[in-house]
Amino acid sequence: KKRIVSGVQPTGSIHLGNYLGAIKNWVELQYTYETLFFIVDLHAITLPYDTQQLSKATKVTAALYLACGVDPAKASVFVQSHVRAHVELMWLLSSTTPIGWLNKMIQFKEKSRKTGDENVGVALLTYPVLMASDILLYQSDFVPVGEDQKQHLELTRELAERVNYLYGGRKWKKLGGRGGSIFKVPEPLIPPAGARVMSLTDGLSKMSKSAPSDQSRINLLDTKDEIANKVKRCKTDSFPCLEFDNPERPECNNLLSIYQIITGKTKQEVIEECKEMNWGTFKPLLTDALIHHLHPIQDRYDEIMADPTYLDEVLAEGAKKASDIADVTLGNVYQAMGFLRR
Ligand code: TYM
Secondary structure, eight states, X not given: OOEEEEEEOOSSOOBHHHIIIIIHHHHHHXXXXXXXXXXXXXXXXXXXXXXXXXXXXXXXXXXXXXXXXXXXXXXXXEEGGGSTHHHHHHHHHHTTOOHHHHHTOHHHHHHHHHHOGGGOOHHHHHHHHHHHHHXXXXXXXXXXXXXXXXXXXXXXXXXXXXXXXXXXXXXXXXXXXXOSOSSOOOEEEOOSSSSSOBOSSOTTSBOOTTOSOGGGOOXXXXXXXXXXXXXXXXXXXXXXXXXXXXXXXXHHHHHHHHHHHHHTOOHHHHHHHHTTOOHHHHHHHHHHHXXXXXXXXXHHHHHHXXXXXXXXXXXXXXXXXXXXXXXXXXXXXXHHTTOOOO
């Protein structure tokens, strides 16, 4: 079976963008592939964060994976920091990562601009190397993510090729290894719809956990009233009727796309259904569809959180399975890089 890995940061609340861009697709993929889904807590400390909240947020995120339909009988679900190999491989990979590659990363540039130079930690720069470790440790074939992670995936691929070239092949064989490539070069899986869910208050910026206004996003755990309120107040326009793909109407395209995915309808069906509607008719429809879709997820979330041991068991089991795979890769990398074997 081909292997898939992916993860979400336990920062802020998990929103519709994380769900439609990533988690919802994981659920479909778990039936066909061997899957590992982690909560990337080590990534969550790259910007100033609240130590009192980290472990709670990690649990909430894990519970949401399961509530959204990730099945621990099929997928390994674990916490990144529970598998030591991630950080260890990161150090090894750092030695072959040119700083220039990291300086080019759009997310680094954006986040460091917002944070202000003095407060930017080194980890914000080296973050993509940790992400590459997350992926390469498991010899992953595919990585299902939203559009915003594409550049990090590209770097992961380049890094894998670089390590394979520098340390793999015959050199590695001479050192007693099996030769050939050290890492599989993974491919991103970016969904045709939902890869870039936009903010409710500005159709030109993406929905994000860090946007200051909570009005800009639908969180998976928002109450019915919050959802209704956010949809009611979201940004629209004064064009007649509703349509996809009009560059002058980014909000309209975004809201119709959200509606399309959560109702499971085709684009053509939504065009037919909505082409003569105005915002006053469409907004209640979208609100109902969102509530209808998110409500069962919230019920399952409550059940999972009410059980004092279930989640811990799932995470312990997941970490064990993940470590078994990760340790093999890590051992190979040490060997290929010429370290004294234990
Ligand atoms: P994070 O936590 O920012 O986002 C988690 C996932 O949600 C997707 N996403 C979106 N998709 C569509 N529309 C949006 N508005 C939107 N916002 C976020 C992201 O693309 C992502 O798939 N670096 C990663 C986490 C990570 C990771 C990994 C992912 C660390 N190691 C290894 C895959 C494999 C991140 O910060 O995602």
